[in-house]
Amino acid sequence: MGLLRAVFTPLLVSMAALSAGAARANEPALKVVASFSIIEDFANQIGGDRIALTSIVGPDSDTHMYEPTPADVKAVAQADIVLINGLMFEGFLARLIEASGSDAEIITLTDNAEILQDPQGGHYHFIGDKAVFHAAPEDPHAWQSVSNAQVYVSNIAQAFCAADTAGCSAYEANQQRYSATLAALDDDIREQLSALPESRRTAVVAHHAFRYFENAYGLTFLAPQGMSTESEASAANVAGLIDDLQAQQVSAVFAENISSSRLVEQIATEAELPMGGTLYSDALSGAAGPAPTYEAMMRYNVATLMSALTPP
Ligand SMILES: [Zn+2]
Ligand SMILES: [Zn+2]
Numbered sequence: 001m002g003l004l005r006a007v008f009t010p011l012l013v014s015m016a017a018l019s020a021g022a023a024r025a026n027e028p029a030l031k032v033v034a035s036f037s038i039i040e041d042f043a044n045q046i047g048g049d050r051i052a053l054t055s056i057v058g059p060d061s062d063t064h065m066y067e068p069t070p071a072d073v074k075a076v077a078q079a080d081i082v083l084i085n086g087l088m089f090e091g092f093l094a095r096l097i098e099a100s101g102s103d104a105e106i107i108t109l110t111d112n113a114e115i116l117q118d119p120q121g122g123h124y125h126f127i128g129d130k131a132v133f134h135a136a137p138e139d140p141h142a143w144q145s146v147s148n149a150q151v152y153v154s155n156i157a158q159a160f161c162a163a164d165t166a167g168c169s170a171y172e173a174n175q176q177r178y179s180a181t182l183a184a185l186d187d188d189i190r191e192q193l194s195a196l197p198e199s200r201r202t203a204v205v206a207h208h209a210f211r212y213f214e215n216a217y218g219l220t221f222l223a224p225q226g227m228s229t230e231s232e233a234s235a236a237n238v239a240g241l242i243d244d245l246q247a248q249q250v251s252a253v254f255a256e257n258i259s260s261s262r263l264v265e266q267i268a269t270e271a272e273l274p275m276g277g278t279l280y281s282d283a284l285s286g287a288a289g290p291a292p293t294y295e296a297m298m299r300y301n302v303a304t305l306m307s308a309l310t311p312p
Helices: 002-026 037-050 070-078 093-100 146-163 165-193 211-217 235-247 262-271 294-309
Strands: 030-036 051-057 081-084 105-108 122-127 130-135 202-204 220-222 252-256 275-279
Touching (some): 037 146, 105 146, 165 294, 235 262
Parallel strands (some): 202 220
16 A cells, blocks of 8 residues: 555546646746846846836836826736835835735845935936936936846746746756856946046936946946925026036936926037037836837846947
8 A cells, every 4th residue: 555655646636737737838936026127027027027117107207206007007916026126116006006905925126235325315216307306315217327237037936946946957057147247247247338538437417316327337427406305497596507517527318218208308509518418317118219128228228338338
């Protein structure tokens, strides 16, 4: 009897494994929600077709200011895993989790990343003429250094492995492949930017989204500041910033994909500086745009910076 059980049990187990495998071919192992487009790309790189992936904030959109929809509530309610940036980037998150009644695992991808304090305790967004202060004692834009992106994808692979052990080797293989892509990207960025002389390494951007980039790659970005919370970006304020520009050897002014370029164009005109193009700060482009993946985004930003900052 003991012998019979020993012979038959492995057979039963392998039949169960087979039927689970068959079910998995039709339906993904994990339902995953990403809070915004950059995390969506990371999740896609690691999860491939083992996961069903939904993103809350779409391409070219501002996550800081986003208002969730009923479709978002439904997606979060059904999710196994919700991937977020954290550091108060997703201001809508607490309300969304509560409204959905979701018991999904919430994974904060900036955990274990190298995080910069914000000396001002937050940063300004300019919406039309309005300066809106976004309080965040730690700068949330951590994905703008590739070494932090490595931490994001490592956290994603760990979360997927924990929730879907049968897929773990696939997630780890995807992570290894993508991690090599990111390492090559990091090297390329350093190599290209190293060609810029000291006098051509300062620029104006529309909001303070690039501190991690400047910290990692040795550029300096200035951004317009409001005078106080919810204040207008007054003429006096822009004039104050322009004094700074002349003192600080600014070479160009860049728009960003998630907001209107009106204010930075005004700054460029008044300071007689060239507009250097559009940088992708807090969101990818759509599929037809120049930055549909994180890697494409970083390469496009570097090409845009190099084309405007390379000495004439
Ligand atoms: Zn913000
Ligand atoms: Zn931002």
